[in-house]
Amino acid sequence: MRRTLLQLGAELRIILRNGEQLLLTLIIPLILLGFFGSVDVLPSGDDDPLTFLVPGVYAVAIMSSAMVSMGIATGFERSYLVLKRLGATPLTRMELVSAKVLSIFVVEILQAIVLLSLGIALGWRPEGNVWPLALLIVLLGTSAFGGVGLILAGRLRAEINLAAQNGLYLLMLLLGGMIIPRDSLPGFLSDAALTLPSTALADGLRAALNGTGQLLQPILILAAWAVVAPLVAARRFRWS
Amino acid sequence: MSVVVENLTVQYGSLTAVNNVSFLAPTGAVTVILGPNGAGKTSTIEVCEGFRKATTGTVRVLGLDPTSDHAALTQRMGVMLQGGGVYPSVRVRDVISHFCALYGKKVNASELIERVGLTQRATSTWRRLSGGEQQRVSLALALAAQPDIAFLDEPTSGVDIDGRDIIRDIIGELSHNGTTVVLASHDMAEAEKVATHLVLFHSGSVVATGELATLLEVRKRLRFTSTEGIDLVQLGGAAGSPAHHLGNGVYEIAAETSPRLIGKITQWLAEQQLPLHGIDMGHESLEDAYRRLTRGLS
Numbered sequence A: 001m002r003r004t005l006l007q008l009g010a011e012l013r014i015i016l017r018n019g020e021q022l023l024l025t026l027i028i029p030l031i032l033l034g035f036f037g038s039v040d041v042l043p044s045g046d047d048d049p050l051t052f053l054v055p056g057v058y059a060v061a062i063m064s065s066a067m068v069s070m071g072i073a074t075g076f077e078r079s080y081l082v083l084k085r086l087g088a089t090p091l092t093r094m095e096l097v098s099a100k101v102l103s104i105f106v107v108e109i110l111q112a113i114v115l116l117s118l119g120i121a122l123g124w125r126p127e128g129n130v131w132p133l134a135l136l137i138v139l140l141g142t143s144a145f146g147g148v149g150l151i152l153a154g155r156l157r158a159e160i161n162l163a164a165q166n167g168l169y170l171l172m173l174l175l176g177g178m179i180i181p182r183d184s185l186p187g188f189l190s191d192a193a194l195t196l197p198s199t200a201l202a203d204g205l206r207a208a209l210n211g212t213g214q215l216l217q218p219i220l221i222l223a224a225w226a227v228v229a230p231l232v233a234a235r236r237f238r239w240s
Numbered sequence B: 001m002s003v004v005v006e007n008l009t010v011q012y013g014s015l016t017a018v019n020n021v022s023f024l025a026p027t028g029a030v031t032v033i034l035g036p037n038g039a040g041k042t043s044t045i046e047v048c049e050g051f052r053k054a055t056t057g058t059v060r061v062l063g064l065d066p067t068s069d070h071a072a073l074t075q076r077m078g079v080m081l082q083g084g085g086v087y088p089s090v091r092v093r094d095v096i097s098h099f100c101a102l103y104g105k106k107v108n109a110s111e112l113i114e115r116v117g118l119t120q121r122a123t124s125t126w127r128r129l130s131g132g133e134q135q136r137v138s139l140a141l142a143l144a145a146q147p148d149i150a151f152l153d154e155p156t157s158g159v160d161i162d163g164r165d166i167i168r169d170i171i172g173e174l175s176h177n178g179t180t181v182v183l184a185s186h187d188m189a190e191a192e193k194v195a196t197h198l199v200l201f202h203s204g205s206v207v208a209t210g211e212l213a214t215l216l217e218v219r220k221r222l223r224f225t226s227t228e229g230i231d232l233v234q235l236g237g238a239a240g241s242p243a244h245h246l247g248n249g250v251y252e253i254a255a256e257t258s259p260r261l262i263g264k265i266t267q268w269l270a271e272q273q274l275p276l277h278g279i280d281m282g283h284e285s286l287e288d289a290y291r292r293l294t295r296g297l298s
Helices: A002-017 A019-038 A049-079 A082-086 A093-122 A131-153 A158-175 A187-193 A197-210 A216-236 B041-049 B070-074 B092-103 B109-115 B131-143 B161-176 B188-194 B232-239 B259-271 B286-294
Strands: B003-012 B015-025 B030-034 B056-061 B077-080 B149-153 B180-185 B197-202 B205-211 B222-225 B243-247 B250-253 B278-280
Touching: A002 A019, A002 A049, A002 A093, A002 B092, A019 A049, A019 A093, A049 A082, A049 A093, A049 A131, A049 A158, A049 A197, A093 A131, A131 A158, A131 A197, A131 A216, A158 A187, A158 A197, A197 A216, B003 B041, B015 B041, B015 B056, B015 B197, B015 B205, B030 B041, B030 B161, B030 B188, B041 B056, B041 B149, B041 B180, B077 B131, B092 B109, B092 B131, B109 B131, B131 B149, B131 B161, B161 B180, B161 B188, B180 B188, B188 B286, B197 B286, B205 B286, B222 B259, B232 B243, B232 B250, B232 B259
Parallel strands: B030 B180, B030 B197, B077 B149, B149 B180
Antiparallel strands: B003 B015, B003 B056, B197 B205, B222 B250, B222 B278, B243 B250
């Protein structure tokens, strides 16, 4: 536990020192929520755009920290032989992974405080007593996106991994119904997007935080990603 | 013995990087694994460190299996990688403090930074350090373990002359205090300065192993440097043995080195009013020994 906490401190210091990670995990989601929450340009019909946007943007933030930020950082750590060097210390792999996961949770808590506060300031109100369920969905989403990020980070060269993570981020952002309603997509794309972890996370958070919509289907899809992606990552990961 | 390697083979697909290698590294000694780039040194060290599995053969480090006993080994092992190992945006003090804390052996980070001569650079980030300074940080990370055994891969590569002195001193101190040092290098002159024992690699195989002194033959020749164009017949006559010009004013007398021979040569040079720029006698250099031992090998 002592070593895990030491490594957690080191992980958080690296995140704080890397401006691009803060931009991705905090600033961009804040801009998305601030802009689309103030300017009525999204095709949300008669519904309050904030009930759609606030959970969706929080889902973007989770995807940013768990997949892109962690995935890119891990890819470069492989390339710089940081992981290899840590492998020669008493820090075990389990302690290293635990520290990384905990660092994501710390960032996600910060993201939740900032984004949900902004949402409330803009007029959004959570419905019903659904926070435990929201927490479960956040945990599943973190596992799913963390797994996807590590699948790429554990195999690709650092620069290719960087491009792949950003490309996947954009794809999931556009197709996953996070800030653009899935109804706006062509039928076949909308159906295919149902199976994406981004869709499941955004839909699940909407159902949990707004108290409306399907809950079971997104949770099942997200749970499948949350189990399979880390398993694939663990099997295929190269440490150096 | 701190390291026992028996019949080690490491293969990458169809490429055999290390071929049926055996050697020992005595406790408290500085054992240098020496050979040109691509000879199999790093692969061998990585098996000893537990980073890589042996294709065949056995390796014991401090009596432990580096792979299956890796957790126990990491508590007693210091490692210096050939390069990298630190995130570029991390500061020198932070990374060394972090490693000291991970090992939990109450090593003082500030003292360690001072020991590797980086006090002035303690607040610099890794990316702003020179190659030599990065090597010294890597050495400090290995020392944070207060190790019983230290594996150092090319520790003086890219290091300036002052840095080399610091690293050599630290290696000497480690050995003096009973730490076993296993060091990979392709730098023959550097190896000759720090090694007590040698393992000479060539194309994935060990061509010789043992104490440094026993691997170097006593020369049966004397070399000196003067001007070019000396009459070799006259020189050989004065020395009482055949003389050869090796080029660039370097001459060799094929005879057992002795004070009498040196006297004859210096007296003859003085009589001829020729300069004496240098004289070389005794053991052959490690480079000469390596060439002798690998001559005829593919």
